[in-house]
Amino acid sequence: METQQYWLAKISIFEQSLYGLFIITILFSSYFSHSSIAFLSAILGLFYLTINANMAWSPWLFDNKNWLVVNGFLVCGFLGLIKDRGVFSIHGFYRIILLGLCGFIAYLWLFTSDVFSMYLNANQYPENWGTYLPIEVPLFSVVLLLLWRSISTASLSVVALLVSTLVWGFEHYQLINLPWSIILTILVSYYILVVVIDSYSLAYRDELTGLPSRRALKQLSLSLGNSYSVSMVDIDHFKKFNDKYGHDIGDQVLKLVASKLTEVKKGGKVFRYGGEEFTIVFPRKSLEQSKQELERIRKLIANYKMVIRDPKRQTKDERTHNKTSNKKVSVTISIGVAKRTQKQDFEQTLKVADQALYKAKKSGRNNVST
Ligand SMILES: Nc1nc2c(ncn2[C@@H]2O[C@H](COP(=O)(O)OP(=O)(O)OP(=O)(O)O)[C@@H](O)[C@H]2O)c(=O)[nH]1
Numbered sequence: 001m002e003t004q005q006y007w008l009a010k011i012s013i014f015e016q017s018l019y020g021l022f023i024i025t026i027l028f029s030s031y032f033s034h035s036s037i038a039f040l041s042a043i044l045g046l047f048y049l050t051i052n053a054n055m056a057w058s059p060w061l062f063d064n065k066n067w068l069v070v071n072g073f074l075v076c077g078f079l080g081l082i083k084d085r086g087v088f089s090i091h092g093f094y095r096i097i098l099l100g101l102c103g104f105i106a107y108l109w110l111f112t113s114d115v116f117s118m119y120l121n122a123n124q125y126p127e128n129w130g131t132y133l134p135i136e137v138p139l140f141s142v143v144l145l146l147l148w149r150s151i152s153t154a155s156l157s158v159v160a161l162l163v164s165t166l167v168w169g170f171e172h173y174q175l176i177n178l179p180w181s182i183i184l185t186i187l188v189s190y191y192i193l194v195v196v197i198d199s200y201s202l203a204y205r206d207e208l209t210g211l212p213s214r215r216a217l218k219q220l221s222l223s224l225g226n227s228y229s230v231s232m233v234d235i236d237h238f239k240k241f242n243d244k245y246g247h248d249i250g251d252q253v254l255k256l257v258a259s260k261l262t263e264v265k266k267g268g269k270v271f272r273y274g275g276e277e278f279t280i281v282f283p284r285k286s287l288e289q290s291k292q293e294l295e296r297i298r299k300l301i302a303n304y305k306m307v308i309r310d311p312k313r314q315t316k317d318e319r320t321h322n323k324t325s326n327k328k329v330s331v332t333i334s335i336g337v338a339k340r341t342q343k344q345d346f347e348q349t350l351k352v353a354d355q356a357l358y359k360a361k362k363s364g365r366n367n368v369s370t
Contacts, residue, residue: 015181018048018188025188030087032199036079036157037191038087039095040164043075048184069172070138071106076165077142078102080149080158110134139169156194163190206272208251209258217271217279221346224283229290230349231337232357233261233278236365241331249308253331256306263300266293279350287339287370294335294368302332302366332366 022045029037047068050058061068078098085091113133120133146162149155164187170176176183204216212220235241235257242250254276261270261278266285273279280297282290305328336356340349360369 011181014185015052018181018185019045021185021188022048025191028192029195032195033084033086034157034195034198035084035087035092035095036082037160037195039099040076040079040161041188041191043099044164044184044187048180051180066110066134067103067106069135069168070109071103072168073138073142073165074102074106075099076161076168077138077145080142080146080161084157106138109138113137135172139165143169156198160191160194163187209255209272211258211262211270211272211278214271214273214279217273217281220269220271220281224281224346226340226342227284228349229282229285229287229337229339230346230353231280231282231290231294231335231368232273232350232353233280233294233333233335234357234361235276236332236334236361238276238331241329245308245329249329252308253306253329256304257301257331257333260301260304261297264293264297266290268293279353287337290337290339291368291370294337298333298335298366298368302330305330334360334365335368336360337368337370 022041025041026038049055050061117131117133142165146158146165150158150162167183167187204213206213264270264280266282266289268280268282271279307326308329309326334357336353336359338349338352338356356369360367
């Protein structure tokens with residue numbers, strides 16, 4: 001009896017502390033501009049309050065479970081469609097109004113689907129199709145929408161919304177036999193993880209090329225041993241290229257060059273250093289080994305005919321036939337490489353590689369210098 005009371009007290013503390021976890025998640029995700037996660041946590045927090053404490057609206061909600069379920073799907077779908085914006089701003093205010101509208105739409109949907117399913121059932125449609133209308137149709141629509149958004153945006157926040165929709169749906173069908181306190185603790189902890197990973201990748205990844213950024217290079221430099229080579233890579237005459245084809249095509253070329261550079265072997269790690277410059281670090285590789293590999297990459301890029309899409313420069317005929325004008329371009333790169341010596345740290349080795357790059361440019365470009 002005493003042990004039971006002891007555990008009941010522990011469970012009660014655990015349930016109470018979940019409110020704290022909700023508040024932390026809301027503040028944390030708002031601070032890192034993950035408004036969809038912040039709103040979802042706030043709504044789930046409110047839901048948890050409703051089922052735990054006897055709020056004025058709790059009895060109504062228990063009597064209208066279908067509304068609660070459909071509203072949950074619509075909220076996730078809506079949050080998956082909008083951009084992450086500041087929570088404590090005018091955008092946050094509009095979003096709260098639109099989230100309220102989801103509740104109204106859920107109510108309208110249940111009312112309409114009731115009438116429609118009565119019609120379907122009265123007209124002897126096979127297998128009482130009408131019964132699937134109120135819950136299953138919104139569930140499948142939102143899951144499909146969030147699947148598409150997850151793939152098209154590659155956003156972890158949208159994946160979190162998809163997972164939440166599925167959990168919400170599974171709970172409705174009683175496929176999860178866990179108390180809400182446990183389900184919500186797992187969900188909210190997962191949201192924190194999503195915000196941390198997303199924010200980390202924002203800070204350490206270059207948005208245009210998807211390569212690790214200069215900050216990530218700095219981070220790596222702290223964990224490198226004493227033996228490594230560093231190379232600086234620069235696209236030749238990129239200014240002229242930009243002037244001739246425009247900045248947008250320049251961006252496409254930067255992306256394509258970046259993706260070719262990632263084909264580097266011998267353990268080379270590629271970073272976007274800034275502008276049209278990249279850095280490749282070869283941990284535990286000699287100068288000769290690195291140079292050989294860089295020579296291979298240089299040739300690979302020089303021989304690479306890049307197909308560029310230029311929707312702005314379409315001819316009239318191409319526009320009427322909805323064709324894009326693809327053109328093939330090619331660029332070359334110059335590379336400077338240096339091996340770390342006893343007396344140099346990472347920054348100094350990088351400087352030597354930069355001087356070697358200058359040499360490569362001076363000696364006609366499209367080559368690897370040491
Ligand atoms: N499209 C695009 N251009 C960029 C980006 N970052 C830097 N650039 C351009 O890269 C060009 C770099 O020019 P420069 O440093 O003069 O060098 P370069 O023309 O490549 O000449 P060399 O290095 O001497 O062969 C500038 O025109 C920049 O505007 C970017 O993110 N996108």
